[in-house]
Amino acid sequence: MKFHLIKNTILLAFLAVLFSGCTETYPLLTNTYEEIIVIEATLTNELKNQEIKITKTSKFEDTEVAVESGAKVIVRDDQGNEYLFVESSGVYKSQVAFQALPDAKYTLEVTTKDGKIYQSSPQTLTKANPIQSVVPALAVNKDNETGVQINVNSYDATRSSKYYRYEYEESYKIVAPRWSSLKIISTSAQTVALINNDPNTKTCYSTNKSTDIILANTNDQAEDRVNLPIRFIEEDNYIIGHRYSILVKQYIENMEAYTFHKTMRDIASSESILSPKQPGLISGNIRCINDSATKVIGFFDVASYSEQRIFFNYSDFFPNKPIPYFNNCDDITYKFCFGGEDCEGETMIFNINSNLNTYIGNSGIIYTMVDSVCGDCTSFSSNIKPSFWID
Structure with missing residues (x-):
């Protein structure tokens, strides 16, 4: 998963003092920096080499995120299976392809090279519920700009999904x-x-990945139905000037994971880390089990996954207009x-x-x-x- 706090080093420096040791939370401070491990881990029901990212919080003057190298990373289930992850190009990938299965409980354990052991609480796979459709349509946004609005739709008749997280990758053709x-x-x-x-x-x-934390919650709706605007592209944006494609990724989360990501989104969306909009405290499901004073940022998420890709051309929506460059x-x-x-x-x-x-x-x-x-x-x-x- 992508916490997206990592892309903002200033935010990370403040986040470094938000987090507790293994069992407590710290209030926000503005004059303190601590280097804290950041663990990004979403296990899915895709049969693939699963990935886990382990980095460190950054200082104001840092321009890049430091990867935590040399860690021992293992995912265990309650059936006695162990999946070892090895470092590769800045992330940790499972040595073998595997998928999260229903009714199994999974635990993440990370041992860093300084001997600290970080462990998650056991997590189970959420109910599978595939994306129904991804639909582009001509629209006008709140700023009175004309463009293409892309919505993602999902529906669960059993009302057991409820908590959704989305990412997307957009690709587009460029002609000089x-x-x-x-x-x-x-x-x-x-x-x-x-x-x-x-x-x-x-x-x-070219291909770009989404950077925001995109969430949907159907708890307050009569049906467990999602119709979420996920991307708006202005008609004069060159990325849709010829042919455009978007791959929308859906994760069904439990309430704990949704709450964690919503808090992270609220922090990231604040105009200033010192603005009145402060979430205050945050707690993940990963702790340091051999040093109660050690803080950690992260959440081990086991989520059902689905994806859908669509294509469209500029002429599909703007047939009589010149191509934007x-x-x-x-x-x-x-x-x-x-x-x-x-x-x-x-x-x-x-x-x-x-x-x-x-x-x-x-x-x-x-x-x-x-x-x-x-x-x-x-x-x-x-x-x-x-x-x-x-x-």
Whole structure:
């Protein structure tokens, strides 16, 4: 799971003093920093190599999150099975693929290299309840902006799901709007040449992951039914300019996990950590069992999982409108000479070598260029088509 507190180092520094030792909670302080282990763990009913992330809280001046390396990570169930996790690319992955099963109780145990042992309370898998649909529709948001509203729908006739958490991954196709079949290169300090451009620099694909904690609770509804707006994209946002896809992930949580994530969301959504909107105290289900003074941030969640992916094109919703782009892509002209009046040869050579501009055309010594993002999508994205992509 993703607590999303990790992305904000300032918030983490304050969160470091929110948490108790194994059994108590600390009030919010603003002048204290403590390094605390952060454990992000969601076990699901997917048959896969499960993942657990173990990091540390960050100081104000830190620009990256420190990974807790060298830990021994084990998930045990009450049937006598043990699943060992090994460190790989900043996360801990189970050595074998496995899935959480109904009626089994699972416990997470993490032993850090300094000998601290962190253990969760036993958790059981929630009831499976797959996503019914993910639906895009033309809409106007509260700011009177027109765009595409994407909703996720779910329904449980037995009213046993109740607590939902969502994440999404959005992927989109990018076509360089000012791509040219010719590419300009510098051949010396004062000369250039035109060569055939690589066609693989014209079309790219990018993927972004959601960063918010997205929750739904149906307790106060007549039915256990979710119709949740999960993403709104303005019509002038270039990410939907050609073809767009979103993969929505649904986790059915228990009340304890939902409450923990809701508190984390409330903290993260405060305009300021010192604002009147303060959740005050927070408690997870992981504790340090061999040092009661050691604090830990985290929750071991065992949740039923489902996902659904959709695609749509810009023309599906805006058939008569021009495609939006990420840059104005205006012409940039250079007088390619050196030493004379208005000569810009040195600047042009520098921008070519620095991949800041791409070639559009020239008339004599007057060269027309554009920003590289307009003529070469690989300057900011990947030209590798995702394996799931459907044109």
